Amino acid sequence: MANALINVPDRARRGEIIEIKTLISHPMETGYRRSQLGARIPRDIVRLFVCTYNGTEVFRAELHPAIAANPFFVFSTVATESGTLAFQWTGDNGFSATETATITVD
Amino acid sequence: MSGRARRLPIALSIVALTGVSFAAEIPLAERRSGYELMSQETRAMQDDDTANPGMLGVLEGGALWARKAGAAGRACADCHGDARQSMKGVAARYPAYDAALKRPVNLEQRINVCRTERQQAPTLAYESRELLALTAYVARQSRGMPIDITADARTQPFLDGGRAAFYRRQGQLNLACSQCHDDQWGRKLAGNVIPQAHPTGYPVYRLEWQSLGSLQRRLRNCLVGIRAEPYEYGAPELVDLELFLMWRARGMAIETPAVRP
Numbered sequence: 001m002a003n004a005l006i007n008v009p010d011r012a013r014r015g016e017i018i019e020i021k022t023l024i025s026h027p028m029e030t031g032y033r034r035s036q037l038g039a040r041i042p043r044d045i046v047r048l049f050v051c052t053y054n055g056t057e058v059f060r061a062e063l064h065p066a067i068a069a070n071p072f073f074v075f076s077t078v079a080t081e082s083g084t085l086a087f088q089w090t091g092d093n094g095f096s097a098t099e100t101a102t103i104t105v106d
Numbered sequence: 107m108s109g110r111a112r113r114l115p116i117a118l119s120i121v122a123l124t125g126v127s128f129a130a131e132i133p134l135a136e137r138r139s140g141y142e143l144m145s146q147e148t149r150a151m152q153d154d155d156t157a158n159p160g161m162l163g164v165l166e167g168g169a170l171w172a173r174k175a176g177a178a179g180r181a182c183a184d185c186h187g188d189a190r191q192s193m194k195g196v197a198a199r200y201p202a203y204d205a206a207l208k209r210p211v212n213l214e215q216r217i218n219v220c221r222t223e224r225q226q227a228p229t230l231a232y233e234s235r236e237l238l239a240l241t242a243y244v245a246r247q248s249r250g251m252p253i254d255i256t257a258d259a260r261t262q263p264f265l266d267g268g269r270a271a272f273y274r275r276q277g278q279l280n281l282a283c284s285q286c287h288d289d290q291w292g293r294k295l296a297g298n299v300i301p302q303a304h305p306t307g308y309p310v311y312r313l314e315w316q317s318l319g320s321l322q323r324r325l326r327n328c329l330v331g332i333r334a335e336p337y338e339y340g341a342p343e344l345v346d347l348e349l350f351l352m353w354r355a356r357g358m359a360i361e362t363p364a365v366r367p
């Protein structure tokens with residue numbers, strides 16, 4: 001159900017530094033807010049984001065409360081070989097989302 | 107001393123007169139989208155479809171467009187086909203006159219009319235995720251197209267109503283929309299740049315809201331800001347004001363989904 005937008009270049013030269021952008025739809029409820037009736041709104045955030053490149057981890061981020069809704073990551077890696085970049089977000093309430101993108105390196 | 111006291115009312119009336127002459131419509135050529143008054147970073151966020159969080163709503167709207175709903179078991183796509191063709195330019199014409207309701211309806215209301223009459227589905231609540239997503243998806247198809255509001259005999263009374271609301275002082279602060287957005291645009295209000303109030307990118311992703319929001323949400327925000335009682339979502343007064351604002355922005359390009367601070 002999660003919506004994510006991924007931007008990975010389709011092609012790259014070997015050894016080139018590529019920029020990867022990811023945006024995922026998530027409310028990132030901090031857990032510190034209260035409803036109008038005074039009840040605490042339970043925390044609901046993405047805790048971890050991991051990107052693997054052909055199975056090798058190339059980027060990892062831990063997320064905490066006070067990160068805005070719909071977390072947006074921009075990071076870079078070196079294009080080593082053609083293959084798949086896999087993105088995984090995990091969080092509270094069993095939240096889990098996976099996306100993949102393919103890249104051709106020549 | 108007495109001479110000075112006599113001059114005071116004259117001075118006050120001059121101030122009052124200049125105050126009146128100040129309230130003038132912005133010439134067409136001097137209109138600016140809120141985009142032009144934003145920071146470089148926020149503009150970059152809007153321009154890049156993979157950085158613009160409003161696109162998440164568009165993505166979800168695309169899925170809803172194809173999903174069957176209601177007792178009729180029909181999806182939007184079953185009647186309207188590919189939105190990229192069928193919905194092109196539609197948002198640029200809304201609010202538009204509805205012959206059955208005998209008044210203008212905005213895009214959200216049009217979607218809900220379609221839901222109840224064609225899909226036989228319950229209406230989507232104003233500001234619900236689904237309604238915002240569908241509206242954003244439909245409006246996205248008009249991106250870059252000039253706003254083209256029809257001002258004819260049927261819409262004129264509503265347009266005039268919206269105009270009157272725009273220039274009417276209201277609320278405990280006794281302010282009219284025009285006093286900020288016509289007279290003081292480009293200056294600051296509590297650290298924020300006052301825009302000209304052209305609704306070019308709705309539904310917008312507002313960073314303050316951390317979500318998509320409709321023009322009516324924005325209007326209600328402004329009404330609370332001047333300490334007026336905000337109209338309910340879908341109120342005819344708000345639709346009239348929307349109609350006037352879109353007419354006021356006629357010819358400007360649709361930016362949906364825009365990002366605003």
